[in-house]
Amino acid sequence: MVSVGRHKNITLLSYSEVDSVSGYVGNFHVKVRRKPRYVDEEKCTGCGTCTEKCPWKKNPSEFDLGLGNRPAIYFPFAQAVPRVPVIDTQDCAYFLKGKCRACEKFCQKDAIDFEQKEQMVEFDVGTIILATGFKDFDPRSDDRYGYGRLENVLTGMEFERLINTGGPTTGQVRLKDGRTPARIAIIHCVGSRDTNHHEYCSRVCCMYSLKLAQLVRHYVGAEVLEFYRDMRTFGKDYEAFYERVQHQGVQFFRFDQDIQIAQQNGHLEVSMVDVYSGNLMAFPVDMVVLSTGIEPRDDQHQIAKTFGVSLSPDGFFLERHPKLAPVETATEGVYLAGTCQGPKDIPDSVAQGGAAAAAALSLMDAGLVELEPFTSFVISEKCGGCRTCEGLCPYGAIEMVDFYGRMVASVNEVLCKGCGACAAGCPAGAAVQHGFTQEQILAEIEGALMQSLMEVIR
DSSP: OHHHHHOTTOOOOOSEEEEEEEEETTEEEEEEEEOOOSBOTTTOOOOOHHHHHOSOOOEEOTTTTTSSEEOSEEOSSTTOSSOOOEEOTTTOHHHHHSOOOHHHHHOTTOOBOTTOOOEEEEEEESOEEEOOOOEEOOGGGOGGGOTTTSTTEEEHHHHHHHHSTTSTTTTOOOOTTSOOOSEEEEEEEESSSOTTSOOSOOSSHHHHHHHHHHHIIIIIOOEEEEEESOOOOOSTTHHHHHHHHHTTTOEEEEEEEEEEEEEETTEEEEEEEETTTOOEEEEEESEEEEEEOEEOOTTHHHHHHHHTOOBOTTSSBOOSBTTTBTTBOSSTTEEEOGGGSSOOOHHHHHHHHHHHHHHHHHHHHHOOOOOOTTOEEEOTTTOOOOOHHHHHOTTOOEEEEEETTEEEEEEOTTTOOOOOHHHHHOTTSOEEETTOOHHHHHHHHHHHHHHHHHHHHO
């Protein structure tokens, strides 16, 4: 990321969001809303003095998932690129009470700008790559796990921050009462492979559960119990890592759907039905770590609408073809990379990112685009201007244009993918699809009937 931030041909627009996208492949017009940081990016050196001097340090840290606190002016991520802080106006004393301005007083570069406003940036691009990522499943929606209700029940990401030396506890894993846990349970498939939530496998849960088990054995020394449905170690050397963890004393128990976490006699208890024996088993533990699955972002539908891409039934972006075009979408010039297209681990995400970049570069290098041969067109003389086809088109390829003083529909054949929705729905018969005119369809039917008749005669 540091190399990306320093590249002369790359412009990073962090703390921004895409407002709208119009146009088509080779001619996209994008509007980006840049939110005010109240820090001048050109002047700021990222020294961090403002974050150290800010007296308001009791705000829950998003990076530490609420396990630690941050000041009102902060870096959103520890490795943020560009390394420029942002002021949280809902927690800053100056924005709330008109006082303080400590960050401004201590900034040696005069980078603090309380008058900064929101900006709208517009630019034209030839291709677009979507890499919007995912969000973790929220286990609060399933009462079986007790998350948010029982103490010492954490998600895998929260435990990652606890055991990290740069985390809120400098790597010290402690229970709520300050004790070091002696027995930790790790639960697989939380939110995944579950008919109540997501039926798909999130692919990463098994491996990061094994990684957490190894970290616990190395740095905490606690006993580890892993509860899994199926162990899916599909990647290169993943099975060897699984065997190595087994030899480190980690215990594995296989369950199906029945698992429950409860508070019993001052400690947590994990109850499950063993797959092999069918017996109900209960295990007292000090801490439970939930391996939460991957799910689409909350704004996935809005992003899909903005960029003109489709969603699969599970809510992820839909590729053009799962094998032949895994990074392409139905909208020409828009490509997918990473977990926005579906659950995958880091190596697969990196590979797909490289493939998406190569596809975008090859299109730009070619300088031309091959259109679908079976696009639609509108016979202007027949069009009554009812706009029925405009509402039916899933690709936004139809617009109303002036035709000798009246408005008629017109198809942008670059955007059109030949689905035929407009031709099927046009009440006047003005919308027609290349290769599927009425005369051509009747000729095909006549030919098929003639062929059948000849076979009967023979």
